[in-house]
Amino acid sequence: VTVPTLTVERRRAGRSTILFPSAPAVRAAASVAGPLEGQGPLRGRFDQVVPDRLMGQDSWEKAERLMLERAVRLAAERGGVRLEDVDLLLAGDLLNQIITSSFAARDLDVPFLGLYSACATLTAGLALAAALVDGGHARRAAVAVASHHDSAERQYRFPTEFGNQRPPTATWTATGAAAVLVSAGGEAGEDGDGAPNPGGGGRTVRIRSATVGRVVDMGVKDPYDMGSAMAPAAADTIRRHLEDTGRRPDDYDLIITGDLGRVGRPLCQALLEEEGYRVAVDDCGLRLYDPKRQDVHAGGSGAACSGLVFAADVLPALREGRLRRVLLVSTGALHSTTTYQQGESIPGVAHAVCLEAAADGEG
Amino acid sequence: VTVPTLTVERRRAGRSTILFPSAPAVRAAASVAGPLEGQGPLRGRFDQVVPDRLMGQDSWEKAERLMLERAVRLAAERGGVRLEDVDLLLAGDLLNQIITSSFAARDLDVPFLGLYSACATLTAGLALAAALVDGGHARRAAVAVASHHDSAERQYRFPTEFGNQRPPTATWTATGAAAVLVSAGGEAGEDGDGAPNPGGGGRTVRIRSATVGRVVDMGVKDPYDMGSAMAPAAADTIRRHLEDTGRRPDDYDLIITGDLGRVGRPLCQALLEEEGYRVAVDDCGLRLYDPKRQDVHAGGSGAACSGLVFAADVLPALREGRLRRVLLVSTGALHSTTTYQQGESIPGVAHAVCLEAAADGEG
Numbered sequence: 001v002t003v004p005t006l007t008v009e010r011r012r013a014g015r016s017t018i019l020f021p022s023a024p025a026v027r028a029a030a031s032v033a034g035p036l037e038g039q040g041p042l043r044g045r046f047d048q049v050v051p052d053r054l055m056g057q058d059s060w061e062k063a064e065r066l067m068l069e070r071a072v073r074l075a076a077e078r079g080g081v082r083l084e085d086v087d088l089l090l091a092g093d094l095l096n097q098i099i100t101s102s103f104a105a106r107d108l109d110v111p112f113l114g115l116y117s118a119c120a121t122l123t124a125g126l127a128l129a130a131a132l133v134d135g136g137h138a139r140r141a142a143v144a145v146a147s148h149h150d151s152a153e154r155q156y157r158f159p160t161e162f163g164n165q166r167p168p169t170a171t172w173t174a175t176g177a178a179a180v181l182v183s184a185g186g187e188a189g190e191d192g193d194g195a196p197n198p199g200g201g202g203r204t205v206r207i208r209s210a211t212v213g214r215v216v217d218m219g220v221k222d223p224y225d226m227g228s229a230m231a232p233a234a235a236d237t238i239r240r241h242l243e244d245t246g247r248r249p250d251d252y253d254l255i256i257t258g259d260l261g262r263v264g265r266p267l268c269q270a271l272l273e274e275e276g277y278r279v280a281v282d283d284c285g286l287r288l289y290d291p292k293r294q295d296v297h298a299g300g301s302g303a304a305c306s307g308l309v310f311a312a313d314v315l316p317a318l319r320e321g322r323l324r325r326v327l328l329v330s331t332g333a334l335h336s337t338t339t340y341q342q343g344e345s346i347p348g349v350a351h352a353v354c355l356e357a358a359a360d361g362e363g
Numbered sequence: 364v365t366v367p368t369l370t371v372e373r374r375r376a377g378r379s380t381i382l383f384p385s386a387p388a389v390r391a392a393a394s395v396a397g398p399l400e401g402q403g404p405l406r407g408r409f410d411q412v413v414p415d416r417l418m419g420q421d422s423w424e425k426a427e428r429l430m431l432e433r434a435v436r437l438a439a440e441r442g443g444v445r446l447e448d449v450d451l452l453l454a455g456d457l458l459n460q461i462i463t464s465s466f467a468a469r470d471l472d473v474p475f476l477g478l479y480s481a482c483a484t485l486t487a488g489l490a491l492a493a494a495l496v497d498g499g500h501a502r503r504a505a506v507a508v509a510s511h512h513d514s515a516e517r518q519y520r521f522p523t524e525f526g527n528q529r530p531p532t533a534t535w536t537a538t539g540a541a542a543v544l545v546s547a548g549g550e551a552g553e554d555g556d557g558a559p560n561p562g563g564g565g566r567t568v569r570i571r572s573a574t575v576g577r578v579v580d581m582g583v584k585d586p587y588d589m590g591s592a593m594a595p596a597a598a599d600t601i602r603r604h605l606e607d608t609g610r611r612p613d614d615y616d617l618i619i620t621g622d623l624g625r626v627g628r629p630l631c632q633a634l635l636e637e638e639g640y641r642v643a644v645d646d647c648g649l650r651l652y653d654p655k656r657q658d659v660h661a662g663g664s665g666a667a668c669s670g671l672v673f674a675a676d677v678l679p680a681l682r683e684g685r686l687r688r689v690l691l692v693s694t695g696a697l698h699s700t701t702t703y704q705q706g707e708s709i710p711g712v713a714h715a716v717c718l719e720a721a722a723d724g725e726g
Contacts, residue, residue: 010499011498011499011500012450012499012500012501012502016450016474018500018501058705059705061701061702061705062705087375087379088575092479094460095699095701096459096460096699096700096701097457097459097479097481097697097698097699097702098479099697099698099699099701099702102578102697102710102712103578103697103702103707103710105577105578106578106579106580106697106710109577109578110577111379111575111576111577112575112576112577112578112712113478113480113487113490113491113575113714114478114479114480114487114697115476115477115478115479116455116460116461116477116478116479117476117477118460124476124477127476128476128491131494131495131498131500132494132498134498134500135374135494135495135497135498135499135500136373136374136375136498137374137375137381137494137497137498138375138381139375155701212451212474212475212476213474213475214468214472214473214474214475215465215466215468215469215472215475216469217469334460334462334465334466334469334477335460335462336458336459336460336462337459338424338458338459338462338518339424339462339466342421342422342424342425344466347465347466347469349465349475351476
């Protein structure tokens, strides 16, 4: 009964990096941004900006759910695919029991696996989606993330209405949702979906590899300084990705973390330099808001942060040929109010995916 | 640049079932049971029974984490594999932000992807682990789940010390953890690990297919009757699995749900009968405790419930040849205290994996 297995060597590099030889394509992505996010530097580039944070719902939690659901519907639409033809939804968010994703999945009616990597959920989902598509276990998989400033604030910190002061190391949980549709890469192959990105055109963007993060904890205990808590995990994952693939930082046009912010980004760079890697790390949390006009302290954060910046900024740059190879490294803090109250430190995790735009003429 | 993709037809059946042609093996499993669970019908069959619910820790949460960590270490040990050679840990639990899994992953130091399917997390993890091994993206993947009666009770319901009355439809959250090590199925192939189950011997148990569940919500709002809330999802997944694979219930020696209990199990059977399927459904929640001696009301539940019963009861029966083909259908309720307080109903989900024991002489 034994069916020969695939040679694993083609699909793994080094200790912890997964390769995708069939190069699954980012067929489409969609972003639904909150009002503040819609007024930031990426204004005009989101698929939708919601006019208010409640969206006509009677709770922030219900608004968050609606944003995630809309993002998935939009991504399917932009990818020219009916929801019935999406084999799997991989989604997660920050709320207890990931209710945003679970309740949206109920209404979307797509087979659903819930993920929790805090704000690193986007790249956890992209890694799994690419593996399932590369392995032939899914034809099309949707990845979705969401966060909402007000629902997160009252769950993790204080009643939102209380309006407590926040130290300058604190980041601002982004309000919004993003979805990415991953499908088989071959345009002409029997499993292909035709040219990806049927709406927008441009170059085909493929997922080439992923490095799944270890949980790293350097003992930071301050929930108002999550950038410092997550920076060691980001540095660990970036270093392991470079070691596993035998590449140098220069081989990437952009290495961008999820939400390290103004405090965590230089710390991540310093940790990498200690290991002998000079890396200019960019950060999604520093692209989402304008620090001069928008008072978000150390930058943006939240599961939606890297999702919004990926869908509205990084992916278009790959499609348009302004970037050729990107390492997207979403970052997550894995604590809860319970672990904080029990005196625990804040463990971090970071998952990386390598995205490449096809060269001109390669489709 | 296009690398030919695998023919997807070999790896999908019907609308929502994934096939694993290489038949990844359950290399080892381990169970760590709480004191009550250790006195139930499966006593003597767990790898470890902890003497008290705190395990010398200063909180139930820390004890829960320790159980999950122990289960993973034991499964690796029983599988003859060092933790450094486990490519990936897929784990989840019931606590907010799955802190049990995340903090255990920190100490285990294995690349980690967090899952949340409530009490259906075991089969969500087994489906993903089997896909990653079948696709060649992981050589060995560990799946782990945990729950703890006291940490769950105080998070979801009332302070545990309050000792509030519970209606007879309520289930009892199991205390314990289980881990399953999945590896390439080929004994002789270049990716194989040699004979699975090096400790215990017996037949090789392989994961043949998985059906990922949709989120189903029939409007049940009573958090003290989760069996009724989850039964429709279990029936939906079992029906779709049978349709996708073209099989009849008789083709399985055992179809066993996770934690429907005394109330949900007959409801699941009735729903299947309405669709034309006469299925004798068994339930892990009814195997874990003795209703005559142990007052657990409608049965056991919790993420550990199907994990403990699988590792201590179902897997040994497959290894020993008493069962040949099993459909394991862990079931989850995807609500939170927030959704309950906002008047929402309780959505359910169920993921199924088909496990087969090799015939005599097949290894």
